[in-house]
Amino acid sequence: MSADLIAHLQDLASDFGALDARRMFGGYGLYHDGVMIGLITGDVLYLKTVEDTRERFRAAGGEPFLYARRGETVPTSYWTVPEAAMDSAQEMRPWLALALEAALRKKAASGKKRVAKKAPGKKKPRG
Template structure:
């Protein structure tokens, strides 16, 4: 991903707040407040969904990110956004908020460290 793409995505999500991009599995993870809210693969943005938000993305024409692993197709919980959302930060904001809320609900929390008895 080049600097222009990074700047575009930072501007697109600016109304939500700062985002960070981290390379992962041939694409990039899109993070806000330290949690992953989306992925960017081959220039396409897919945002985090859960049981509450997936129907909203589907109703807007979104589709899940799908990959093939060991000769089986795997659909992930990251869905495409409407084309209009890619045009401005204002249009992206409601989708970014939905993704952030889904990510907060599904965030994997590390279990508390066990203390050893002496």
């Protein structure tokens, strides 16, 4: 079924841009121009969010992807889209755009952190 869902999503995103799906963790990562914007697991699409876009997903009835870790349920930054978006390219486009924006912002923020961590610091003199 996931192959059908992936093909359907690629059709829905035709005016947004090419989507690629890569197998991962029993599901698929969904990529736009090499940037992971979503995941598919259990034949459900979840799109990337960040703190200030998450509320739009929540307000539209979205739910986060959850997984179990050490006996606890952990929510992720990937959320479902409204049902109407799964049936209409016009309805899907804004959700894909939000996911891409979130993924790019997250990537840029993590890149800044990496640079900051690698920046040379003052060393204590040995002696």
